[in-house]
Amino acid sequence: MAQATTGGTRPAIGAALARRLVDDQFPRWSGLPLAPVEPGGSDHVIFRLGGELSVRLPRHEEAVGQAAKEYTWLPRLAPHLPLAVPVPVAVGEPGFGYPWPWAVSRWLDGDTATPDGIGESAAAAETLAGFLTALQRFAPAGPEGAEALRDPALTAEPLAALDGATRAAIAATGGVFDAAAMTAVWDAALAAPARQSPPVWFHGDFHTGNLLTRGGRPSAVIDFGSLGLGDPARDLMMAFTLLSPRTRPVFRAALGADEAMWTRGRGWALATGLNAYRHYAAVNPRVAAQTSRQIAAAIAG
The missing domain is CATH 3.30.200.20 (Phosphorylase Kinase; domain 1)
Structure with missing residues (x-):
C-alpha cells in the first residue's frame, strides 16, 4: 500500500x-x-x-x-x-x-430533515426527545462504562470553554444579529446551574443536517463524530435548528428538560450557530440560512 x-x-x-x-x-x-x-x-x-x-x-x-x-x-x-x-x-x-x-x-436511506418538512410536527418533536432519552438512559455502567469514562475521545469540554470564541463571534457578527440579546443568552447559559448527575451519552452535533427522514418522519441519526459523555444539554441544538416555536415546547416537555438544562442548551445552540456562521456563511448560502435561523431561535428561546 x-x-x-x-x-x-x-x-x-x-x-x-x-x-x-x-x-x-x-x-x-x-x-x-x-x-x-x-x-x-x-x-x-x-x-x-x-x-x-x-x-x-x-x-x-x-x-x-x-x-x-x-x-x-x-x-x-x-x-x-x-x-x-x-x-x-x-x-x-x-x-x-x-x-x-x-x-x-x-448506508441509511432518507432525506435530510428540514424545518419546512417536519419542524411543525409535534410527533417528530416527541420522537426526537425519545431518541435522546434512550441515548441518555444507556448510561455507562460496569466494565464497559469504565472503559468509556477513561476514553479521552469521549471527554466533553464544558460550555465555558467556548466563552472566548463565542464572545469574539458575538462582537464580529453584531452588525448582523442583536449583540445585546446574544450576550444575554450567553451570560445566562454560563450562569445556569451545572448538571449534577453522572455523565450520560450525547450525540454532540444533533442538528438538522444529521437527521434523516422517511415518509415525513424521523428515521435515522447520522454523524456521531462528536459523540461523548457529559452534559446532554448540547443535544438541545435540534430544538433550535429544526423545530418551530410551537413544537419546541413539545420537545422540551417530552425530554423533561428543566430550566437550567434548557438555558444551557440555548447557549450551546448560540455558540455552535455562531461558530458555523463565521466559518461558512460567506461561502455557503445554505449554511448562512441555517445558522441564521439557529441563532435567531436561540435568542428567542
Whole structure:
C-alpha cells in the first residue's frame, strides 16, 4: 500500500482517491460503484459505495479519530436506540497521499430533515426527545462504562470553554444579529446551574443536517463524530435548528428538560450557530440560512 505523509494543508479528496483506497484496502468491495454525496459534511467528504455502504474521509485534522470512535461505540449503542444509526463496518488506513484513517459504514436511506418538512410536527418533536432519552438512559455502567469514562475521545469540554470564541463571534457578527440579546443568552447559559448527575451519552452535533427522514418522519441519526459523555444539554441544538416555536415546547416537555438544562442548551445552540456562521456563511448560502435561523431561535428561546 502506498504510504501517506501528514501535512498542514487539507488534502484534496476526490472520487478517484476514494476508489483507490477502497480497492486497495477492501478488495471485496472493489466492484461496487462509488459516487460522491452532495452536499457533504463540514468534517467529511462522503461517498456512496454500492447500495448499502458509505465511505467517509475526514477533510481536516480535527476530524481525525472520529472513525475509530464510531467503530468502537456505535455498534454498542445502536441496539438501544429507537432510530437507525450508521453502524461502521470497517476503518481504513492512510494511503495514496491521504494521511488519516477513514471509515466505511452502512448506508441509511432518507432525506435530510428540514424545518419546512417536519419542524411543525409535534410527533417528530416527541420522537426526537425519545431518541435522546434512550441515548441518555444507556448510561455507562460496569466494565464497559469504565472503559468509556477513561476514553479521552469521549471527554466533553464544558460550555465555558467556548466563552472566548463565542464572545469574539458575538462582537464580529453584531452588525448582523442583536449583540445585546446574544450576550444575554450567553451570560445566562454560563450562569445556569451545572448538571449534577453522572455523565450520560450525547450525540454532540444533533442538528438538522444529521437527521434523516422517511415518509415525513424521523428515521435515522447520522454523524456521531462528536459523540461523548457529559452534559446532554448540547443535544438541545435540534430544538433550535429544526423545530418551530410551537413544537419546541413539545420537545422540551417530552425530554423533561428543566430550566437550567434548557438555558444551557440555548447557549450551546448560540455558540455552535455562531461558530458555523463565521466559518461558512460567506461561502455557503445554505449554511448562512441555517445558522441564521439557529441563532435567531436561540435568542428567542
